[in-house]
Amino acid sequence: MRLPDGATQTHPGHTTSMDIATGISEGLARSVVAAEVNGKVIDADRPLGEVAPELSKSADGELDLRLLTSRDSESLDVLRHSAAHVMARAVMRLYDGVSLAFGPTTEGGFYYDFDVNVPISEEDFPKIEAEMKKIIKDKEPFERFLLDRDEARKLCDDLDQDLKVEHIDTGLAEHATVSFYRQGEFVDLCRGPHIPDAGKIKAIKLMSVAGSHWKGDVKNRPLQRLYGTAFFDKKELKQYLHQLEEAKRRDHRVLGRQHGLFAINPDEVGQGLCLWLPKGARVRVTLEDFLRKELLQRGYDPVYSPHIGRVELYETSGHFPYYRDSQFAPLFGTEVGGLLDAWSNRLEDGSLDSDGEDKLMAAIEALGVELPNYKLSMSVEDKRRVLHDWQLANERYLLKPMNCPHHCHIFKAQARSYRQLPLRLFEFGTVYRHEQTGELNGMLRVRGLTQDDAHIFCTSDQVEEEFRATIELTKFVLQSVGLDDYRVQLSLRDPDSSKYVGSEDQWDAAEGALRGVLEQSGMNFNEEPGEAAFYGPKADFMVRDCIGRSWQLGTVQLDYNLPERFKLEYNGKDNQAHRPVMIHRAPFGSLERFTGMLIEHFAGAFPMWLSPEQVRVLPLSDKSLEYAVAVAKQLDEAGLKVTVDSSGGKVQAKIRNAQLDLVNYMAVVGPKEAETGQIALRDRIDGDLGSMPIAQAVARLTEEVKNRTVRQAVKVE
C-alpha cells in the first residue's frame, strides 16, 4: 500500500482501510468515512485483498490508498447514499408493502424511489425524519455481502422486492454476483460504497416528494420519489438551506415582476412567450448595443432574416421533420395544407384506416382540391410522396427554430471567394421552439427567444484562429458583466461511434485545434468524449453565479453538416470549389436566458452600466420639482438613465422606494441645491455622499458606466 505522503506499508489481504487508519491513530479511525484505492471509492471496512482485483493497476503495481474523512469531497456522496438507505429503512418501518426502486445521490442530496400504496405528503416528513434519526442514533454498521445471481434473486423475492428482482434479471443480467448491504433488519441490493455506520450522519432533512417512474420511463409503473439531503455537520445543512433560500429570494420570475422587467401571461398571450417591459427592455438594449459594437469591431457583418421560412428550407437543413415535436406547427397557405399534413402524419404512424382515408378524400374534395395521383392501393411511402408533392407546390412556412438555414442562404446569395473568408454573419435572431410545457421556466426557458447568433464560414485552416477569437470574445463579454467564475466544457466525439458527419481527419484536426486553443488560453476546461453533436465538436461555457449555481451560457459549435446539406462553396486559390466549415457561436446564448440569469446573479440590483434606472431625482417637496426636472434633463443629456419622483410623499419615503426599486443613485434636491446648482447624491450601496455640483456628479456617474464597474455588494433585506 502507498499512502498519499508516499510512505508504503505491506499488509495481508484481509487488512481493511479502517485497520490501516487504526494503525495510524485512533482519532483518524474514528473520522474515516470511506477509502479511495487507485482512484476508486470503497467501503472503509472492505478487505483490500478482496478489492484489489477490481481495480485498475497503478504504474508500479502498488495500491494507492487515500483514507477519506468528512473533509474530502468524495465522502459526501458516500454519506448521502447511506442516508438514502436510512430513509428507505424508515419508510419501510412506517409503511406496508413498500417496493424499493433506486436511491442514488444527486447534486444537493439524494432521493429514493418507492412503490407505496398510500400517497406520501410533506406532512409525513416529520415522522419519517424522526424514524431516520432513531436509526442514526443506533449507529448500526452497513455490512456488505455478495450473492450469486440465483441467490440474490431468491433473497429479493423473499423480501417481496419485485423491482429489485426485475433489475437483477434485466439491468444486472451481465453480473455473475451482486452486492447487498445489510443494516439491521434492512437489506438492499446496492453497489455501494457506504459509510462504516449510520452514526456518521449528523444532519438530515427531507426536502420534497415527487412522482417518478420505474427506470425513468413513463410507460413503466409510477413511483413516489422522496428527496432528502444529508451532511456531516448541522452547520453545513444550515448553510445549504440558506443557499436554497437565497436562490429563492433571487428568483428572476419574482424579481422580474416586482421590478417591472418582464411579464408572461400564459392565458392571454401564450405559454413561454416573454413580454419585455420597458425596464427589462432597457437592460436588453444595453446588452445588445454593447455586443453589437464589439462584433462590428471584431470583423463581423450584420445581417437580418425574417421570422419564417419555407418548410423546404428546414427540410434541407435537416431540422424538419426531425425536430418536429419541438417546433410550432407549420403555417399553411391554404386550409387544405393542414389537412394534408395531418393526413401524412397519420399515414406515417399507421393510425389511418381506409374509412378515415375516404373521409379525408371527401374533405379535400369539398375544399376544391383533387389529388389525381393518389391511389388507395399505393404504398404508404408513395401516398406520402403525393401529399408532399402537393405541399411543395403550395406554400408551407415554419416559424424559424434556428437562424442558421437563413444564414447559409445569405452565404449562398453571392459567389464566394477564399479572399472573403472568414465570413462572419451576425444577427440578434428571434427563433421559436415549442418546448415541452414542463420545461418552461420564466425567462430561462421560453418558446420565443432571441439568440445573439452568428455563423462564421471559414476554411479548415482558419478554424483554430476563429475559435481563439470566439473564446476571447466570450471571455470579454462574461468579464464585462462581472462573471469571472467559469469553465469550458469541450464536447468531443465518441471514438467508437460512426454517427458523425465529416471526415476523421477533419475531426482530429478540429478537436486538436480546440484543445490547443483552450490550453494556450490557460482556461479551466474539461473534455467530455462522446458529448459532441453529430455535426461537430463544441465548447460550452459553464458559468457559476455569485451563489455558486452553474449555468450553461455561451456556446461555440463547429458544423460540418450544414455546409454539406446546403452545398456551400467558395472558390479557392486553385480556382476549384471548396466547402467551408461553419462555426455557430453565441456568447450570451439567448437574451432571455442571459438576462434571467443576470437578474438572479445580481438579485435584481444591476450594476450601473446595465441598470434600467441609474439615477432617480428626488425633490424635497413640490417646491423643488421644477429644479428636479431641470437636473434630470442635464443627467439625461449626459446619457444617464434618469427619472424624477414627482409623488407627493416625504423625501424619506421617496428614498425608501428608490432603495427598494434598486435604483443605483438618488439625487436629492431641495432649496439649498437649487440655489447653488448642486445635487445631494445618495448611493444605493454606500448611502449619502453629500452635495456636489451637477457636473461633478455627472463625471462620477458616467465614469462608472464607461468603466462597466461591477460593485457586487447587494443589500436587500
Place this chain on the structure above:
RNA sequence: GCUGCUGUAGCUCAGUGGUAGAGCACUUCCUUGGUAAGGAAGAGGUCAUGGGUUCAAGUCCCAUCAGCAGCUCCA
C-alpha cells in the same frame, strides 16, 4: 409529455357549505418635508374555466386550462 402540489383584487395572501376579506400598490384630498414608510377617503372580484352534488358551493366531487416542484427531453 409524465407524477405530485397549487389556482381568491395589479402583487403577497386570509377565508368553518350560509352577505367576498387584509396588507401593499393604485386614485383623490389634506400635508410641503433634508437621507429607508405623514394622514384620510375611495375605487378595485364571473373566487382559473366547464360540469356535478346540495335548499345553498370560493369551500365538496369530476373534467379542462394554467402555474410551481420534480422526472424525461433539449438542434
